[in-house]
Amino acid sequence: MGYRTLHQCIDDLRRTGRLVNVDEPVDPHLEIAAVQRRVFERGGPALYFTNPVGSRFPMVSNLFGTEDRLEFIFRDGIEPLRNAIHWGADPLQSRLDLSPGLFTLGLSGWYSRPKFVRRAPILDCRTTIDALPKLVSWPDDGGPYVTLPQVYTEDPNRPGVGKSNLGMYRVQLSGNDYGWNQEVGLHYQIHRGIAAHHAAAIERGEPLRVNIFIGGAPAMTLAAVMPLPEGLSELLFAGILGRHRIPLARQNRTELPIYAEADFCITGVLESRNVKTEGPFGDHLGYYSLRHDFPVLRLENVFHRKDAVWPFTVVGRPPQEDSMFGRFIHKLVGSVVTKKLPGVHAVHAVDEAGVHPLLLAIGSERYVPFDPNRRTAELHTLAHAVLGFGQLSLAKYLFLAAREDDPGLDVYDTENFLKHILRRADWKRDVHFVTKTTADTLDYTGGEINRGSKMFVAVSGPPIRELPTEFHGDVRSTNPRIVFPGVVCIESEVVSNDSALDAFPLIVIVDDSNEAASNLRNFLWTTFTKSDPATDVHGIGEFTEQKHWGCTGPLIIDARRKPHHAPELEEPSTAARTAEAIVSRILER
Numbered sequence: 346m347g348y349r350t351l352h353q354c355i356d357d358l359r360r361t362g363r364l365v366n367v368d369e370p371v372d373p374h375l376e377i378a379a380v381q382r383r384v385f386e387r388g389g390p391a392l393y394f395t396n397p398v399g400s401r402f403p404m405v406s407n408l409f410g411t412e413d414r415l416e417f418i419f420r421d422g423i424e425p426l427r428n429a430i431h432w433g434a435d436p437l438q439s440r441l442d443l444s445p446g447l448f449t450l451g452l453s454g455w456y457s458r459p460k461f462v463r464r465a466p467i468l469d470c471r472t473t474i475d476a477l478p479k480l481v482s483w484p485d486d487g488g489p490y491v492t493l494p495q496v497y498t499e500d501p502n503r504p505g506v507g508k509s510n511l512g513m514y515r516v517q518l519s520g521n522d523y524g525w526n527q528e529v530g531l532h533y534q535i536h537r538g539i540a541a542h543h544a545a546a547i548e549r550g551e552p553l554r555v556n557i558f559i560g561g562a563p564a565m566t567l568a569a570v571m572p573l574p575e576g577l578s579e580l581l582f583a584g585i586l587g588r589h590r591i592p593l594a595r596q597n598r599t600e601l602p603i604y605a606e607a608d609f610c611i612t613g614v615l616e617s618r619n620v621k622t623e624g625p626f627g628d629h630l631g632y633y634s635l636r637h638d639f640p641v642l643r644l645e646n647v648f649h650r651k652d653a654v655w656p657f658t659v660v661g662r663p664p665q666e667d668s669m670f671g672r673f674i675h676k677l678v679g680s681v682v683t684k685k686l687p688g689v690h691a692v693h694a695v696d697e698a699g700v701h702p703l704l705l706a707i708g709s710e711r712y713v714p715f716d717p718n719r720r721t722a723e724l725h726t727l728a729h730a731v732l733g734f735g736q737l738s739l740a741k742y743l744f745l746a747a748r749e750d751d752p753g754l755d756v757y758d759t760e761n762f763l764k765h766i767l768r769r770a771d772w773k774r775d776v777h778f779v780t781k782t783t784a785d786t787l788d789y790t791g792g793e794i795n796r797g798s799k800m801f802v803a804v805s806g807p808p809i810r811e812l813p814t815e816f817h818g819d820v821r822s823t824n825p826r827i828v829f830p831g832v833v834c835i836e837s838e839v840v841s842n843d844s845a846l847d848a849f850p851l852i853v854i855v856d857d858s859n860e861a862a863s864n865l866r867n868f869l870w871t872t873f874t875k876s877d878p879a880t881d882v883h884g885i886g887e888f889t890e891q892k893h894w895g896c897t898g899p900l901i902i903d904a905r906r907k908p909h910h911a912p913e914l915e916e917p918s919t920a921a922r923t924a925e926a927i928v929s930r931i932l933e934r
Contacts, residue, residue, distance in 0.1 A: 347421050347588035350606050351560045351654055354418060355393060355405060363414055364391035364405075365931055372398040373489070375917060378482035378659040379924030380931075381406045382916075385659075385666050389932055393654075400478040404655045408563065410666045415673045418563050422586035426677055429457070429585050456590055457581040459506050465594035465605035466650040473647055474518050474526045477609070478655045483627030484917050487636065488520020490626060492657045495558040495569040496531070498542040499601060501549055506593065506602065510538035511579035513569040516557055516611075521622045523641065530623035531555065531615065532639045534786035535795055536736055543615060543640065552614040555642055556601045560608025560656050562587045570670050571678070572736045608653040613642040630699040630874050631662025632911040634787045637794055661914050662870065668696045682737070686730050688723060690748050692737065693756035695873075697866045701785040702873040704740040705756040705763075706731055710747035710805040721747070721775065724803035732779070732799060739785045740799065742873055747805035760829055760865055767831040767850045768808035772884055773895040777801050780879045789911045790877035800878035810850065818845040826862035834858035834868070839885065839901060847885075847898060854903045861904075875904040 348354040358364035371377050371394055384392060385407055391414065394404040409415050416423070479489035494516045500508045514537065517523070517530035533539050539555075546553035558565065564587030568579040580591045593602035603610050620638040628634045658666045671694070682692050688709040695703040708727040713719060724745050731737050731745070744766050746754060754765055770776075777800065784797030791797025812831030823837035825846070833849045836858050846852055853872050855861040861871040876882070881903040884896025 347419070347564060347586065348562050349587070349589055350562060351405070351608055351656060352652060354408070354563050355391075355654065358391050358408070358414070358418075359393070361417070362390070363417065364393055364408075367392055367394045367927065367931065368396060369927065370396045370398050371927065373400065373404065373478050373480045374398075375481055375484065375920040376923050376927075377404065377406070377480065377657075379916060379920040380927050381657075381659045382661065382665070383924055383928045384931065385410045387928075387932065389928075392931070397478055397655075400476065400655075402476075402478055402649075402653055402655045404478050404480075404657060406657050406659070407666060408656065409567075409658075409669050409673075412669060412672065415669055419567070419586055419673075422564065422588050423677070425456075425588070426582070426586045429454075456584040456588060459580045459584065459591040459593050459602075461602070462592045462594055462605050465592070465603060467603055467605055467607045467610050467648050468594065468596075469651050470649050470653075471647060472649055474529065474611075474644065477518060477647070478657070479518070480657050482659045483633070483661070483914050485625050485633055485912070486627060487517060487624045488523075489518045491516035491518065491557065491559060492659065493559065493566055493569075495561075495565055495604070495607075496533075496539060497556040497558060497601060497604070498539050498553060500542050501545045501551060501553065506580060507578060509578045509580060510542060511565070511569050511583075512537055512539055513566075514539060515623075515626060517623050517626070521624075521636075523621060527644055528621070529611065529613070529642050529644065530621065530639055531642045532623045532626075535783055536739060546615070547617055550617070552616045554601045554614050555612070556603055557611040557642075558604045558607040558609070559611075560654060561604055561606045562589075562591075565591070565604065565607075566656070567670065567673075570667075571674060603648070606650075607648075608650055608655065610646070610648040611642075611644065612646045612648070613644045615640045615642055619643075627661055627914045628787050629660040629663060629665065629667055630702075630787050631870065632787075632789070632874070632913055635789070635794075635911055663696045663699060671696055671700060682734065686727065686734060688727050689731060691756045692731065693759075694737070694740070695759060695869060697759075698869040698873040699788075701736075701739040702741045702788065703869065704731065704737065704743045705759065706743060706745045707748050707754060707756055708745055710749055719806050721803045721805045724805060725777070728777070728801040728803050732801065738783070741784065741788065741790075741797065741878065743799070743801040745801060745803040750805060750807070759869065763832070764812060764830060766802060766804055767812055768810060769804040769806060770802055770850060770900075771804075771809060772850070772900050773897060774893075775802050775804055776882075776895060776900070777803070778879055778882075778894060788874070789909060790875065790907070791880070792877070792909050797877050798879035800882060810848075812850070813848040816845045817848065820845040822846065824858045826858040828853075828862045828868045829865070832868070834862045839899075849899055852899050852901045854901065854905055856905050872902055872904045875906060875910065876902050 515532035568583035592605040623639040625633040712722040821840035885898025887896040
């Protein structure tokens with residue numbers, strides 16, 4: 346059976362050597378985050394901090410820091426959940442395929458139903474915001490944050506658990522202009538379930554009640570980051586994965602249910618359009634998201650159980666612990682996208698590029714199979730479908746290939762996939778833009794929050810070029826470096842008549858070509874987090890014909906830092922030195 350509490354998980358990880366205690370005092374202000382980043386990078390154990398400075402509550406991190414640990418934590422729920430997802434994605438097929446067993450499917454249906462209980466450990470104790478651990482991960486963060494929150498809301502028009510939303514939205518505990526122990530910031534990005542609930546409350550002229558759970562069963566934490574369809578409660582997912590019905594309790598009839606086994610619960614209301622400045626916050630693209638107005642939660646209660654533990658994670662330039670979430674979720678629900686989008690066979694949101702900036706996909710090209718000179722057609726339809734599907738709609742660059750050209754092509758082999766695209770791309774016809782549209786809230790390359798552009802490249806047919814692996818002739822542009830066949834980084838505008846670059850289909854202008862070309866991870870992060878398609882994509886011999894943009898020579902992406910970009914994350918040296926000493930002692934045990 347799955348874990349019902351965070352303590353059960355911690356005890357099991359400790360017993361099996363997957364978690365270690367850190368008994369020395371470590372400061373949640375910068376030091377703990379620096380320790381977490383290093384232990385994650387080295388594939389280390391989960392960390393239980395028994396003595397965080399400034400708080401009486403122990404803290405735990407890196408619970409989900411390796412694929413092995415995720416598989417171990419959710420070992421009892423993975424297959425039942427896959428079966429349930431299979432049933433939900435294709436009911437007809439599941440009725441015919443009884444291999445999982447009707448009994449297993451029946452149990453999953455039972456576990457998916459939350460239950461109300463009289464005894465709720467979460468209601469045993471009360472505290473205040475200033476008594477909670479004050480986790481500050483990066484030096485310019487606007488204050489301490491909750492980094493693994495489970496934010497629970499219900500639809501004001503259809504109240505009840507069935508249409509509830511459980512999401513992982515940013516929670517700033519203090520700082521800026523928040524009333525001390527009276528308000529916390531609630532930052533939710535676009536295309537999130539809570540927004541529909543908040544909009545309904547505003548339309549009704551009512552405050553929106555919000556409960557923020559921290560801790561409890563690990564399945565609740567994972568459920569909060571699941572990209573489920575709007576109107577489908579994450580509590581259903583958590584119950585199946587955690588192999589138990591999620592226990593809820595009520596204080597009274599007018600307030601939201603409280604997750605009974607949570608370690609902490611912050612309750613309050615969002616009052617109409619009341620906003621205050623939130624941020625900055627060092628986020629998962631590797632930059633700070635800046636100060637902006639976001640809803641402010643007026644506090645009512647801060648509950649905790651007697652043995653409460655504060656779970657946290659640290660985000661920053663990928664990969665980090667949240668990268669493991671993404672990989673694990675794909676294993677669980679990756680087939681849903683391909684079932685919901687007929688003709689799409691695989692989609693990969695590239696973590697090294699910050700997830701939303703770059704998608705790779707494989708689709709069918711079947712519109713005119715009898716034509717020997719096949720041109721891209723169905724892939725255009727599929728590209729629009731992908732860019733309109735759930736959180737994939739936040740993608741900035743999409744590269745889409747036809748499965749018929751290479752049935753063995755793998756979206757997770759990023760370099761080979763991009764080479765497949767570059768061998769076939771005809772920049773006169775295969776580049777397509779969507780301009781002045783929505784963009785990921787954390788991406789500032791479009792010049793303003795939530796706004797930017799998209800570009801997709803869809804290719805099919807045989808290769809039209811060989812990819813060069815060396816320069817032929819002298820390169821006039823500054824400091825050229827080949828990343829992999831067909832791709833070169835330079836540090837200046839392309840010099841006129843620089844014929845040595847003509848054979849390279851993709852040229853990326855960067856601030857430091859030695860660094861950007863040193864490995865694939867650096868190239869992906871630099872190129873796709875520091876450019877906006879409509880602003881920064883150019884080409885040699887570019888033209889516009891019937892409102893379609895194209896170019897006759899190489900495609901150019903300007904991925905240099907711009908004045909409107911958010912600052913990159915940098916770790917303070919003092920925290921780094923302290924963390925190195927602590928991590929050395931941890932990993933020597």
